[in-house]
Amino acid sequence: MATTAVLSRFGASDRAQLAADAGRLIERLRKHGGGPNGGVTRLVYSPEWQAAMADIEEWLLESGLAVRHDAVGSRFGRLQGESSSVVLSGSHTDSVKQGGAYDGTLGVVIAGCAIGWLARNMGKPARTLEVFANCEEESSRFASNFWGSRALTGRIAPGETDRLTDENGVTIGSAMRACGLDPAAIPSAHRKDLGAYVEPHIEQGPVLVESRDVIGVVDRVVGVRVIRVTLHGVSGHAGTVPMANRHDPLAGAAEIMSGAETIARRMGPPAVATVGSIAAKPGGFNQVPGEATFTVDFRHTDSDVLDGLE
Amino acid sequence: MATTAVLSRFGASDRAQLAADAGRLIERLRKHGGGPNGGVTRLVYSPEWQAAMADIEEWLLESGLAVRHDAVGSRFGRLQGESSSVVLSGSHTDSVKQGGAYDGTLGVVIAGCAIGWLARNMGKPARTLEVFANCEEESSRFASNFWGSRALTGRIAPGETDRLTDENGVTIGSAMRACGLDPAAIPSAHRKDLGAYVEPHIEQGPVLVESRDVIGVVDRVVGVRVIRVTLHGVSGHAGTVPMANRHDPLAGAAEIMSGAETIARRMGPPAVATVGSIAAKPGGFNQVPGEATFTVDFRHTDSDVLDGLE
Numbered sequence A, B: 001m002a003t004t005a006v007l008s009r010f011g012a013s014d015r016a017q018l019a020a021d022a023g024r025l026i027e028r029l030r031k032h033g034g035g036p037n038g039g040v041t042r043l044v045y046s047p048e049w050q051a052a053m054a055d056i057e058e059w060l061l062e063s064g065l066a067v068r069h070d071a072v073g074s075r076f077g078r079l080q081g082e083s084s085s086v087v088l089s090g091s092h093t094d095s096v097k098q099g100g101a102y103d104g105t106l107g108v109v110i111a112g113c114a115i116g117w118l119a120r121n122m123g124k125p126a127r128t129l130e131v132f133a134n135c136e137e138e139s140s141r142f143a144s145n146f147w148g149s150r151a152l153t154g155r156i157a158p159g160e161t162d163r164l165t166d167e168n169g170v171t172i173g174s175a176m177r178a179c180g181l182d183p184a185a186i187p188s189a190h191r192k193d194l195g196a197y198v199e200p201h202i203e204q205g206p207v208l209v210e211s212r213d214v215i216g217v218v219d220r221v222v223g224v225r226v227i228r229v230t231l232h233g234v235s236g237h238a239g240t241v242p243m244a245n246r247h248d249p250l251a252g253a254a255e256i257m258s259g260a261e262t263i264a265r266r267m268g269p270p271a272v273a274t275v276g277s278i279a280a281k282p283g284g285f286n287q288v289p290g291e292a293t294f295t296v297d298f299r300h301t302d303s304d305v306l307d308g309l310e
Helices: A012-030 A047-062 A105-121 A147-152 A172-178 A183-189 A207-211 A249-267 A303-309 B012-030 B047-062 B105-121 B147-152 B172-178 B183-189 B207-211 B249-267 B303-309
Strands: A066-069 A075-079 A083-092 A127-134 A194-198 A223-232 A272-274 A278-281 A291-300 B066-069 B075-079 B083-092 B127-134 B194-198 B223-232 B272-274 B278-281 B291-300
Touching: A012 A047, A012 A105, A047 A066, A047 A075, A047 A105, A047 A127, A075 A105, A083 A105, A105 A127, A147 A183, A172 A183, A223 A249, A223 A303, A249 A272, A249 A278, A249 A291, A249 A303, A249 B249, A278 B278, A291 A303, B012 B047, B012 B105, B047 B066, B047 B075, B047 B105, B047 B127, B075 B105, B083 B105, B105 B127, B147 B183, B172 B183, B223 B249, B223 B303, B249 B272, B249 B278, B249 B291, B249 B303, B291 B303
Parallel strands: A083 A127, A083 A194, B083 B127, B083 B194
Antiparallel strands: A066 A075, A075 A127, A223 A291, A272 A291, A278 A291, B066 B075, B075 B127, B223 B291, B272 B291, B278 B291
16 A cells, blocks of 8 residues: 555555554443343443543553543543644544444554554654543543544533433433543643644545445535424324325324435435434324424535535 | 204204203313313313213203113213104213313213203104213324224123223223223123214304305215324434435435325315324434334225325
8 A cells, every 4th residue: 555655664564554553542441331142332431431531641641642631531642752742543432222232342442552662663753642542432421522632622511511411310420520630620621732633533434335435535524503393283083084184293203305316316325314213193083183393414525515504 | 053953842042042051061061170271181081081971961850851861881872762762962072182071972962962851842753862871082192082982883892891990000900890880791882773973063163154154064084094104214414414324214204295285185075194293213303214104094085095194
């Protein structure tokens, strides 16, 4: 591969060694929250998450990197370079419920293996390199999407630590404290020394499989608009309300759903529109619904197009 | 009104008296299971149902009728005529959850008031008349639709009393025994002396209101076909699976729902098609569904048409 040519000391045995190491590390991390069917549930600040983070710290230290964590609990393994500008690389350590063992973890492992190899073989780099084990990206426990990245970029709002709660009513602030983290210190996580960020991640779609490519480079990031639509109509008896007299919100929802799908198909990639959830009330098979609620998730790379879709 | 002309002894004061009696009886029955919002929950063989049936027995006796109950607990108030062939009239005494106070009850009250008036004023009729307070019609507690009518027509299958259970696992047989009824006696409820049946019932649709008619006569009974459709597709990430690669069962469901609606509208009355319930799995707003389940309720008076619709 072209990329290996620039690393004069990187040979086939290194590649085999790194591939074996990466596989072992993935399996080691899978243990923290892994279930019998291979899926992983590792919610931020849970015992499984704490165990995974402790494990990550251990192998980053073994790789010869300087390890620290920030105020929200993200871990960093640093290889100091000539320049103070940092190239950060990694991914998230939390999972969705019953997530894949490679989701997030693969990015941390790839960055760790690569920077560890560089530390052992190439000496001090021109730019400082850091492995990033992001504490949270998945809204896995709190409605706190991008918690780790928002801490890094100074975008956690005052009061969020008391406001965000999990399904048991535990605030994210108290969950942090249970992990030995101080919510008041969050502003200290804001970094201004980051020159670049590289996030290796599994592809969650079928494009690479179908094109038979081994790797893809993200050249655009889509924006997302999620709208929750509730249509109100008039509930009635399925037998006695003639079709012409109906105000059936689910029939309307079906048309809107088909419409959203058609629009996204007509626009072509990268537009996507997804109705992921739907419900009708009262919900009896023999009742004309009085209410229909569904979500529409629009994604596109162009915010003007997104505004139009919405 | 033309119908009053045939009853020479029926005058305006009788009409006013009967209307007042009927209103009082409806309110008296509403007490058994009535909630603060006016709705009534009176499931078959429940304490509320037992209290309503005891109340019905009492006023049928006061009306001068011979009262008895059958093996499943339906009550009958009999005015013996010259002929043994019986004209039965009434409706159901059970309710759906939070049903209307007039649903079912009105039919029992109208029959009771009318036959009671005849008993007091007209002497022995040519044909025997009976008020029917049907124990169950609504599948209100068990999946036992038409329990009372099926008992009358000998259509309760052996073993149903042990097989049908309510949401707490109580069998309909043990619920009957708790009301002092013997499930083994069900065959004795089968009647062959019924010459005609008249069921007065509120209209549950808007047709009479719109046509400004006071009363309608049912000239056809619709058949019902309910199908539960589950479509299987391939679940995926709402962002990373391009539209062209999707196998989204909910998108397919939306088309089928619109199609069912369109077919029923095109056919015109009495055809109706209703999708009353729907769900998508896994159900996340950011997930292409992998499964969509919905019900379609088709009704028409012609069974060949129903077969075609299905």
